[in-house]
Amino acid sequence: MELIYAIAIGVLAGSGVWLLLRPRTFQFIMGLSLVSYAVNxxxxxxxxxxxxxxxxxxxxxxxxxxxxxxxxxxxxxxxxIVIGFATTALFLVVLLASRGLTGTDHVDGRESQS
Structure with a gap:
């Protein structure tokens, strides 16, 4: 059981780090959530x-x-879990406000080339 538990934590942490490195804000926020779940x-x-x-x-x-x-x-x-839920809700509100002001959801503020 410990091996399955360790693999689940590793998959969550790895997926979270991969999403943290993505250029869009929503993916970044989801990556933070996954890393938070792995730590929990x-x-x-x-x-x-x-x-x-x-x-x-x-x-x-x-x-x-x-x-x-x-x-x-x-x-x-x-x-x-309670603090993470409140922080994620706050991040999503900031994401929506930022997207409304800048017109993009990229972390660096530029549109992607694809």
């Missing part, structure tokens, strides 16, 4: 990938820390 999955994975176990501490198993998942990464990722 990475942080979430740091809280141990377990199934069928209690999310915090079971009093009967409190002496064994490997029995429970760490709730801190889950809280951090939940906060990051």
């Amino acid at each position: 999955l990475f942080i979430f994975g740091m809280g141990r990938l377990t199934s069928g176990r209690p999310p915090v501490v079971d009093p009967a198993m409190a002496h064994d820390p490997s029995w429970y998942a760490d709730p801190l990464p889950q809280a951090l990722v939940l906060t990051a």
Whole structure:
């Protein structure tokens, strides 16, 4: 399961970096979102990938820390998702305003040759 999880994070991060290098603003914003999702999955994975176990501490198993998942990464990722959604909405509004003022959505302000 860890291998599939690592591959998913790698694909998200790689796709995000590729989109960050594109010349259009919308692709740049989508690249930022994908990199953000990759980082969120990475942080979430740091809280141990377990199934069928209690999310915090079971009093009967409190002496064994490997029995429970760490709730801190889950809280951090939940906060990051909310902040990322608000930031993406702000970026899209700025994108639309910039496109209305300049007439293009290229990062450098010039039209492409194709």
